[in-house]
Amino acid sequence: MSSRMSRKPVTKKIINTPESCVDDNLRGVVATYPMLQLHPKHRVITVRTKVDSKRVAVLGGGGSGHEPFAGGLVGNGMLDGAVAGSVFASPPTGHVLYGIAQLYKYNSGGVIVIIGNYTGDRLNFGKAIEKAKIAGLKVEGLIVGEDVASSHNKTGGRSMCGEVYFYKLCGAMAEKGYDLASIRKIAAEANESMATLGVCLSACSLPGQPPLFEIADDEMELGAGVHGEAGIKKMKMGTAKETVSMILDQIIAHLKLKSGDRVAVMIDNLGGTSFMEMNIISAETKDYLESKKIVVERIYSGHVKTSLEMHGFQICLLHLNQTRGDLWLELLDAPTAAVGWIGGAMSRRCDEPHEDDDTLLQSDATKAATGPSLSSTQQKLFKSSLTKAAEEMVKQEELLNRLDSGCGDGDCGITIKKFALAILSYLKTASVEYPCNVLWELSEIAETDMGGTSGGIYSLGLSAASQSFASANVVDATSWLTAWEAAMHAISTYGGAEPGDRTMLDTLHAAATAFKQSLPKGLKTALAQADEAAEKGARATAGMTARAGRASYVAAGYTSDEDAGARGAAVWLHSILTSIAHTC
Structure with missing residues (x-):
């Protein structure tokens, strides 16, 4: 195999050219923060000033590729200037010397230069400092390095992120008026700690x-x-x-x-x-x-x-x-004006505990009976219908995950199964005498156990249905239909979907419409027609263009099968409708 064939692929990056990326990066820094001054020929960034501060200035820098280090750390209270080298390469001596001279022009207290403990930086920054001293500039250098992994080296550990601590310490001391010798002495002590x-x-x-x-x-x-x-x-x-x-x-x-x-x-x-x-x-x-x-x-x-x-x-x-x-x-x-500093008032230590106020949203376990109640026979039918629906939802986990994998994150079946298992657990001890209370509890279960977007949708629908029953006078087919329609309205209002948008509403709306139209012919007929319409509604989503929900964010090629949410609704509707139909 040739060397060309065995080469690793180049990593993708959003740049113009490898040759221009450092200069383009620096242009971007000052485009974003215009109060910084770019000296493009020398790749130096400084604070904008026209008067002598009379204090010490702080200069940092090194190779590019470490952003926000060091150009993003220029600002009052940190660096007064930063000089950038090529990617992972020390800047040349001339550029560093320019940075020192530029800062000294407006900071007659002198310049302290923070030098990363790398051979290239030590040589280039060091030579620039010596040239600056020969030229009569008041300048001192401080080599910093704190890496444990390389601490056994003769020259000490490499300079890592701890170098930024020096920018902050020296910048703050300069702002407070410390002289050059004091800043260097105190910062050098920090390097040992x-x-x-x-x-x-x-x-x-x-x-x-x-x-x-x-x-x-x-x-x-x-x-x-x-x-x-x-x-x-x-x-x-x-x-x-x-x-x-x-x-x-x-x-x-x-x-x-x-x-x-x-x-x-x-x-x-x-x-x-x-x-x-x-x-x-x-x-x-x-x-x-x-x-x-x-x-x-x-x-x-x-x-x-x-x-x-x-x-x-x-x-x-x-x-x-x-x-x-x-x-x-x-x-x-x-305080510092440097945009790259990650500290601030919110960073200060606070020993107060992190705890919840468990009384704030405490649910009332002894919620008063609301709305009409079910007879003993109706309660048995209600519980058995919910049980069968939940059991069927568990069985269809794999199918729903598969349907969801093309346009979602492939967890619709998992999510609905969680809901179903929580319902089965709830039904073991729950009273189902009052539909309003049961629907409310199911909405809470959807929120806490189901979670996610699906949990929010189901919770909204069930809570709206619960409120509908709270104002009902009797429990009959009409009151169930009213609750059904209230649930769909809430889902549409807050979820943003409508029938035809390839969501679970296509199943629910088709079934509700059929039930309402067939009800004059008798309950058994209405149940059968609703079941048939639910199946057709779910199947119809295979040919629809998604206009709401997660499926609307992906290309049409990923949505050629049924919508998982629509099929999930058809699953539990079928179980509930057929369970009731068998007793008619």
């Missing part, structure tokens, strides 16, 4: 390139870097709780944290991790640290220093020690 470690589940890819490395579906890489590097160890996938515990054990040991220590936590999304996953990771992180009696003062979670689209996360702990902890926390809480 933080550690980062993370995992990735998939690799990222540079624009126009295939993924940087391979990882099996059931594996994750421990200690992956933010430049697309593979980790130091492949491990089997674990749960969020297991993964977080494993990471935190190593960070806690590295920092020698003990019971009673306080920390600020940064959980960095490496680019391709969902909000749901990140929230779960935050919860597990807080729980685990608290189980170790470590006080969690702040959690900052989100996109901080990403690695393009890498699926993974890092956890960084800043030990708020007795010497500087209170100051660092004050600086972290200080």
